[in-house]
Amino acid sequence: MPQLYAQKNAFILLNGVRAFSGFPYLMTCIVRSFYHFILLPKHWSRETCLEMARLQVLRNRLDTWLVFNKEYIIKHPAYGPPEKVAAPPACTIFLADRLMPAREITVDEDLKQRKAQLNKVIENVTEQGGYVTGDLNKGGRRPSPKEVRKIKGLQPDRVPKGLKRCPECGYYRGECLDNNPVHKGLLMKVYCRCQNDNLCARCGRLLAEFKLNANFYEAKTGSILHVPGFCCFRHKCPPS
Ligand SMILES: [Zn+2]
Ligand SMILES: [Zn+2]
Incomplete structure (x- = not known):
């Protein structure tokens, strides 16, 4: 050929x-x-x-x-x-x-x-080797002093200030400061499951459980977890 x-x-x-x-x-x-x-x-x-x-x-x-x-x-x-x-x-x-x-x-x-x-x-x-990582800063940014004053600390249920529980899915959404030592003090955007809009272009189902290249809050561990974009490759269209 x-x-x-x-x-x-x-x-x-x-x-x-x-x-x-x-x-x-x-x-x-x-x-x-x-x-x-x-x-x-x-x-x-x-x-x-x-x-x-x-x-x-x-x-x-x-x-x-x-x-x-x-x-x-x-x-x-x-x-x-x-x-x-x-x-x-x-x-x-x-x-x-x-x-x-x-x-x-x-x-x-x-x-x-x-x-x-x-x-x-x-x-x-x-x-050539090497490996891929997601955004190591989880899309976080340095907050302004005013923002820090507003959302520093935890709510009575130990959830970071700035996050609200979504009445639909029960997960949290909003913006809060990260307590994780690596990202301490960075302002993070957190998405609930209803805000996940990354769909497979073919079957129309979600590509991953949570929004890609975004964070969700895991209440069990009190941590903000990042979902790198390459999680979408786990998706398989259901047999038609
Ligand atoms: Zn929700
Ligand atoms: Zn699909």
Whole structure:
């Protein structure tokens, strides 16, 4: 089989960013510099690809880029309107075929070859080793003195001030200071289960028990736990 996409041509520089050259595709941010790729058929129109990106982000609620070609790159933030950008984000860890695409994609010969090329890239990166972590700061930030005064300390039931129990799911939500020694004093956003909106683009079910790249409060241990984006890969669509 002729190798249309030799490995040396797997990348192209787009405005200073080394990007995978097998367009068109979607890139979804799993955690910082770790992206999931969905290759789209070359014969799909720009509108079809845009619609696919829109559907994907609406369900996954993870920042997604449509890299249609080297001139047309659209960022679809998890929330908010899409915008044209000059380059896709810099990526160091590549993965494919784990998040289900919103629409079924028929694999033709061209797509097969780009997939093989992407798999080679994934293989090379995996061989280089290393490991992925979620956001070690759990998305926390330094609070202002005013914020500290307002939410420092615990409520009578030992739950950090700033958190409220959700009447629907029974989990806590809000913003509070973290007591964990590693993150002590950082202001953390905490989500209850009802605020989990990361859905599988195909079956529409939740990708994980709690919101991705976000925190939840575990009352049993009194800790704020972080759910890194890559927890979504545990999801399997139920057999149809
Ligand atoms: Zn809730
Ligand atoms: Zn699914």
